[in-house]
Amino acid sequence: xxxxxxxxxxxxxxxxxxxxxxxxxxxxxxxxxxxxxxxxxxxxxxxxxxxxxxxxxxxxxxxxxxxxxxxx
Numbered sequence: 001x002x003x004x005x006x007x008x009x010x011x012x013x014x015x016x017x018x019x020x021x022x023x024x025x026x027x028x029x030x031x032x033x034x035x036x037x038x039x040x041x042x043x044x045x046x047x048x049x050x051x052x053x054x055x056x057x058x059x060x061x062x063x064x065x066x067x068x069x070x071x072x
Contacts, residue, residue, distance in 0.1 A: 026053035026060045036060070041069035 026034045034040055039052045042062060048069045051062040 024055060024060050026062060039065060 024036060026036075028034055028040055029043070034053045036053050036055065039050055041048055042051045049064050050066045050069055052065050054061060054063045056063075
C-alpha cells in the first residue's frame with residue numbers, strides 16, 4: 001500500500017511540474033489575451049454579462065460571475 005502512495009505522490013509532482021511551463025489564458029471577442037482571474041464584459045447571443053477567465057478540466061474557459069455589465 002505504501003508504494004501506491006509513493007507512486008501517486010511522484011505522479012502528482014510530475015504533473016504539477018509540467019503545468020508550471022504551460023501559459024494558459026482566455027481570449028475575448030477581438031482575440032485579445034485575457035489573463036487567468038481577470039473579469040470582462042461578454043456579449044453572447046444578445047445578452048451581456050460579467051465573466052471571469054478560469055480553468056476547468058485543464059482548459060481555459062469563461063465563467064459567468066454576474067448578470068449585466070459594470071459601467072463607469
